[in-house]
Amino acid sequence: MLILSSLLLFILLAAARDEFQEELVIRPLHSGDIYASFQFRTLWDTDFLQEGQKVSHYRLFPKSLGQVLSKFSVRELHISFTQGFWRTMQWGQPFIPSPPGAELWVWFHDTVSDVDGNWKELTNVLSGIFCASLNFIDLTNTVQPSASFKPLGLGNATDHRFLRYATLPREIVCTENLTPWKKLLPCGSKAGLAVLMKSEKLFHSSFHSQAVHIRPICQDEQCSSKAWELRQTLNVVFDLHTSGQGKKEWSLFKMFSRTLTEACPLASSSKVYVDITDNPELFELSPATPLLGQAVVLGDRRTYSVYDLIMPTSSMVLSPCALGDMLRPLLHAERYVAGFGLQTGEIHTVIYNNHPYRAFPVLLMDSVPWYLQLYIHTLTVTSKSRDNKPSYIHYQPAKDRHRPHLLEMLIQLPPHSMTEVTVQFERALLKWTEYTPDPNHGFYVGSSVVSALVPSMVAMRTNFTQDQPLFSSFVPVKEESSYFVRVYTEPLLVNLPTPDFSMPYNVICLTCTVVAVGYGSFYNLLTRTFQVDEPSPPLSKRLANLIRRMRGVPLLT
């Protein structure tokens, strides 16, 4: 009886110690597109990494991930799958940035002895969980950035030996990745905001990105206890131009072909925010909501109409939008390959600081596969046509077939400037089994990452509160005057010299024949000296000569 009641008590306690929040932000973008960002947060104050104690009772937190965390001693895990490229110049900054393809970065606990082994196993396990080709992550595309990827959660680990970072720019994201992702939610896609996630509509968009972030965070302001946070995010940009037949209005039904009716019963909060900052008088929301919220996000104070699904209202949103030119985001970066021909080339990374009067430093991280052999002595950084010496350079050269190049630089961007980083490379000749099945498509180079603390126009809130909207609380804010931004450039597609695989037989036969027959015999002809041999005399003559020699008579000729 005592045991039973204590077990009951424990379950109740455990139940009290985890919570689930869901949130959807809809922001009409400058370009006329609609940005919908879902965030689901599960908090659980257990400790996966505690020695000797096995966590086996799961309620809201997905068991599959929890087991992975404890088995591989993961301290922090960030994984994202993105289809499409976030157009910063038209859409501004996303709440949580991600590069095209798959990105995975993991901080292991500092008790792990064989980090590479754990990493290898972890990628294979995650590959199964998310139904993605993460098993293609190996040492040739894994790097250990020294400064660009700091832990976002508790604890300030700085030893980058425990960090692994890899991207798969070629990864194609589709429904088979979405379904396992949805299964991690406590309500699945049965109730709450997740009912909107119909893959047919989500993949009929301009941009789709889904991510899972796991990290330890503080339970409260004093940080007296630690909790694990699982944040699942899904960002979609809908193109009103193709779907709306020219009309600039949208509704949840039009975007998702579903409407919201109720919150997930397990959620402690379930909210829909509609960003009405840009032109509140132009908006026409139906049903109207009296609730207005304000949040400071990415250095900008935004106003939102808030719909709380716990206190139900039927939500159907309509609004006209304005069409606009290009935006000038404060920080922006792009990248391309210069030059032509299949021997050499040059990678150009262009970083824009559009702040009118503030200079700020950025961390640029480039991970380039080994088959582009970087000439690091050609590295130049120029701002305003003047040499801009990076104050910190971390370069790890590649090893053929073992390890990629890693280049990290801290560059000071002058105000209102364009900074260009160039480095030349030579294209390697691969062994013929190393080519992909479609070698003429080209080879991908992952996005480079620009991380920066951008000066903020408005004061950021540094204090930590529970009731803050989720989208504004992902990256911890350390100071009031600036905010953290990460910008990914586009991946590159580089053509390598490719043999003509369609006629290996011809090629092999021809070269072998030419080399063997042609070269061999000509070499023979050129090196040999020829002499005319006297034909040997017939047998009768030789006999006669033998006799003559015995007789001492002159020989016959």
Next chain:
Amino acid sequence: MGLLSDPSRRKVLTGLLTRLNTPICIVCYLAGIVWFMGLAFEPFTLRTYMSENAMGSTMVSSGERALSLAKEFDAHKRQAYDGMPVEWLVKAMQSRGLEVFTQSFSRKLPFPDENKERYMVRGTNVYGILRAPRAPRTEALVISAPCSPGDSNNQAVGLLLALAQYFRNQVYWAKDIIFLVNEHDLMGTQAWLEAYHHTNITGMEYSPLQGRAGSIQAALSLELSSDVITSLDLILEGLNGQLPNLDLANLFYAFCQKLGVLCTIQGKLQRNDWDTAEGYTHAAQTMMLMVLKQACGRSWGDHGLFLRYHIEAASVRGINSFRHYKTDAATIGRLLEGMVRKLNNLLERLHQSYFFYLLPSLSRFVSIGCYMLAFGLLVVILLLRALDLWVHLGAPALAAVEGVTEAQQPSGPGVLTVLTPVVISHLTGVALYLLPVHLQEMAVEHFPVSETEAVVLTAVAIYTAGLALPHNTQRLLSGEGTEQGWKVLKLTALLYLAVLLGCTALINFSLGFILAVTLVPITASMTPHMPKALSALVMVLLSPAFTVLYCVFIYQELIEAPVSVSEGWMLFLSVISQGILDHALYGSLVYPLLALFIYPCWLMFWNILFWS
């Protein structure tokens, strides 16, 4: 090889080759020419076929707004005084949902271009990028339309905008599509391409591009000059004789067949009566036109400059030739949409089909394996003659060893005897390459001619002055030219020419073949013992410059616009100036090849003729 390692049989073989050298050479030459002419005969050619599996069939439909857009564009162009209505274009593209960027460029030509009446060129390119949904900006296709002065290409820009509008509403794009309207035809394209790839090969000044879309997979260039089109012409020949992958031509042909549009190549329709004399002549003319166009090494449309960057590209030109059969803009829109959709489906760059081919018609092609034999037969003559000379040079030496009373045979001609003519010829070539452009100012000061005329006439003058060289060369040499001297020089020159032509033909078959046809007979037969006046005349008539002149006449004859001798001469002069301009502006290599290598090589033979 046993044949060659046996001295006595080797002797027999070389004896045979030297004895029968002339007949073998003549047979080879005739066989080469006949083989080449036979390439156009249909049973000897292969039917074209689509090699690329990814270009499966797709269905298409397109709008009719092209014409009204073309008219609107025309009106705005007039407002901009025949320049590019940049603001209107930017707005028009923006309203269609593209990301629009502009690029300005300027270039001072080395001397005024009289054909196109331009010297200081300043222009703006406008391009809009249609971003493919859920694509990571790694691949792109380009559709370009040159904005030319007058109302010659308005329909193409109109069609381009109509296509942009239609494409924007489609969801199936996997590659970004760049719509480029370039000013000053090729120069705009050149500036845009150089900026896109951040290279500068020709000294163009341009502003950097703001927007990019990854590596460009293929490009199509549109040229339409009237509302009603009777046929579409496909232009393939690019810079330095480069051709796009044959699958691009196949794609065009397949869609023309599907939509029932008349399609031509070199402006010539296809005929079905290959077994009649007319049918064969028609195919041969089409092929000859392609050979001539390819040989001249210039870009025959905006597409030609893309090829350098490994971007498969072709130009589609609408022709209104007053036939009964008419095609409207909507059909052409459908055709282009179909082509772009198929290119959009590509997983890899076009690489499956041939890159080296000749087309006697759109549905037939000659691959490199067939036509190279014609060239090989011509070049083998040079090698045979060289072998003959080698044997002859070796024979007296052998005799001297055997101890025949020969009082101190001069121990072979000195290196100097051979080196001097070689160096002097090449210096003349360098002068021909450098001086015309650099001396134009001086020439304009002293003679009453325009800059362009000055450049061309200087080139002609240097070319002619080179003919006086043998006498000067002789004066430089200390002793008399010996019998052996010219033989060694000729041997060198023959091998040099063989290597030159061989390398040229590998890159640009047509150029190599045309040069071989005219140069091989004279170079093979030239000796100092021939009647001087007659052989000098023949040599001059078969010199590189005259080859160019003949090509001009043949080309005019083939496009059914024959010219008189004086017109032909004027055309010849303008061809020279265009050749020099193409080299300076786009990096065409034909002029430097002729000036720096072919002409000096010819001069070496000229030297042999006047060997005393």
